[in-house]
């Protein structure tokens with residue numbers, strides 16, 4: 001495309017784990033490569049974070065949801081302003097927002113489609129507080145075009161990688177298949193860290209199992225693992241996406257009724273579930289189409305050593321396991337880099353969804369802009 005220029009873009013993201021607002025100042029070049037200049041993890045204030053978790057569980061009312069949309073906008077702006085203070089105003093802020101509900105199912109009410117998604121963190125507020133142009137709300141247009149609105153990071157993966165499985169392990173785990181043998185496709189494998197985090201909070205009063213140290217102390221219960229793996233999601237064919245709406249408190253509590261007694265055994269079995277469900281999804285849905293050379297892991301799960309050792313043991317010997325860091329891309333800030341790229345594409349009217357990943361009818365330009 002003519003006249004495309006390198007742009008400095010701050011990507012903003014908070015995932016399903018809700019562990020922090022990730023903000024990254026990036027340089028995006030016309031060849032659609034992204035260089036991270038600096039990334040920060042900016043925590044949500046405690047009461048806001050609590051309210052987000054209540055929102056996930058449907059425990060807030062519509063007034064509180066309305067307030068939360070603006071509050072998260074301010075929090076996202078605070079994260080961006082830390083970078084702006086150090087590096088000056090960027091050309092654009094590209095914000096994923098905070099998903100509070102994702103409902104990519106083909107259901108109707110009075111014959112009207114109710115397939116939908118909701119990311120909040122009002123971009124008018126971000127724009128006001130930072131004095132920047134903001135692009136956000138990327139998922140809606142994909143759903144409007146009959147896609148699932150996810151996974152969106154596939155777009156970046158298809159540009160940045162070759163012949164690889166690009167595996168993210170956040171709250172949810174999702175993979176992009178980039179191969180010379182087929183069109184790029186991707187799907188959510190299943191739950192990534194949500195169940196581990198939930199049980200770490202419940203049994204150990206910790207936010208997560210740092211480096212997989214607690215899991216290391218337990219023994220996997222094969223019986224419980226098989227019970228967990230009998231869930232229908234693992235068998236569902238892609239395109240498929242999931243979220244907290246599915247792997248919710250009731251879901252986890254139901255399975256906890258038959259869990260092993262020792263708390264460490266619960267954590268290690270859930271850790272094994274994530275690794276095993278990823279390996280199984282490759283066997284069921286990817287190897288029949290293409291045999292990748294390597295798997296490149298990103299997201300917080302990449303830091304869980306116990307999970308990584310398990311995953312390695314479940315993969316065929318000829319597939320090598322790497323982290324994003326091995327390719328010069330931060331595990332922690334990969335998603336903000338991907339959203340910086342989506343924002344850049346919005347600016348230049350470049351379609352930035354991958355229909356073979358989301359199931360959308362066609363390629364479209366995702367995003368909504370608020371001027372400064």
Ligand SMILES: Nc1ncnc2c1ncn2[C@@H]1O[C@H](COP(=O)(O)OP(=O)(O)O)[C@@H](O)[C@H]1O
Nearest residue numbers: 015016017170171193208210211299300303304
């Ligand atoms: N050092 C670590 N050891 C083990 N798990 C980690 C570590 N750091 C992060 N995680 C896990 O990763 C999650 C956050 O991953 P992230 O990629 O940010 O997910 P999301 O996109 O859902 O926010 C945390 O909730 C935690 O479960």
Ligand SMILES: [Mg+2]
Nearest residue numbers: 015017019020
């Ligand atoms: Mg996160």
